[in-house]
Amino acid sequence: MGMRNKDEIRGRADQAAGEIKARVGRATGDAELVNEGLNQRDAGDIEHGFGKARRKVGEKIRDLGNKIKR
Numbered sequence: 533m534g535m536r537n538k539d540e541i542r543g544r545a546d547q548a549a550g551e552i553k554a555r556v557g558r559a560t561g562d563a564e565l566v567n568e569g570l571n572q573r574d575a576g577d578i579e580h581g582f583g584k585a586r587r588k589v590g591e592k593i594r595d596l597g598n599k600i601k602r
Contacts, residue, residue, distance in 0.1 A: 539583025546576030 553569025556562075 535587075537583050537587050539586060540580050541583075543576045543578070543580025543583055546579060547573050548576075550574070550576055 550569045550571070550573030553572060554566050555569070557565030557567075557569055
């Protein structure tokens with residue numbers, strides 16, 4: 533597994549922050565905060581997935597380059 537990129541890290545941070553907001557919103561009965569948290573968590577899922585895909589493509593390109601050099 534390669535090093536995580538900025539998109540993956542930010543995505544995970546947004547996932548965590550969104551989950552915390554949603555839980556606080558549920559605990560306090562604040563539906564708006566729940567929705568905001570869920571939206572932030574979902575955006576984090578997308579950003580993390582994009583970052584992971586970008587990393588995987590980069591790894592495959594690097595591997596292909598290494599095979600060509602042989």
